[in-house]
Amino acid sequence: MKRKAVVFTVMMMTAGLSASAAEPVQLSLTPDVAIHDRGVMIRGIALNIWGENPQEALALGIVNGSTGQSLGFSWSLLLNYAESYRGVQWAAVNYATAEFTGWQGGCINYSGGSTYGLQTAFVNYSAHLRGLQLGLFNVAESTDEALQVGVINLLPENETWFGNLPEELAPGMVLVNWSF
Incomplete structure (x- = not known):
């Protein structure tokens, strides 16, 4: 019984480590002044003055940037920009390069x-x-x-x-x- 508990615990810890590549919350003043670096996938919510991450999230801010293959709902006062985006972009200016x-x-x-x-x-x-x-x-x-x-x-x-x-x-x- 103890062996099964140890195996289960190790499996859960491993799953937790692999899921840590994505974060549920991003708070960003600029892409370089944020909780998480630019390359970190955000799966949840991003609140930005100016943010830039790959995301599967609800992004709310003044300028929202999405890198790579991103999806979700991006609402911004000024600008939403993305490489490849699937979902909704609402802003004064919406820009997708791909x-x-x-x-x-x-x-x-x-x-x-x-x-x-x-x-x-x-x-x-x-x-x-x-x-x-x-x-x-x-x-x-x-x-x-x-x-x-x-x-x-x-x-x-x-x-x-x-x-x-x-x-x-x-x-x-x-x-x-x-x-x-």
Whole structure:
């Protein structure tokens, strides 16, 4: 019986050590003045003046940065930036350098790679869009299946004006544009 208790205790301690690579809470003034270093995965909640970690978390702050493959809900007063993000980004400016999946909402949304989902802002940009853009000014360089609703909607990949209806509308259009 004692042997089973020792084995169980060792297993639990080992599991605890392997789980310590991720932390449940991050408090950050800047990425270098924080409870945990930049490279530590945060699985839980991050409260930031300016924070930058890989995360699977709820991030609340003024500037939230996510590195690597991150996911969760990131709400910021000014800026959310990420390499690859899955979830929700709400801020004045949302910026993803690689892939974004989910919902970006704010004043300006930018995705330098593929966007899968929804962008809602005054200005929306995606290098590659599969989803919906709602805003005053919408741009998607290329698309799989995309719908744009706004004052100015640009899909330069659409080659002709009304020539490929109903799959494509136009390279640029007011109120609505699409490519399916």
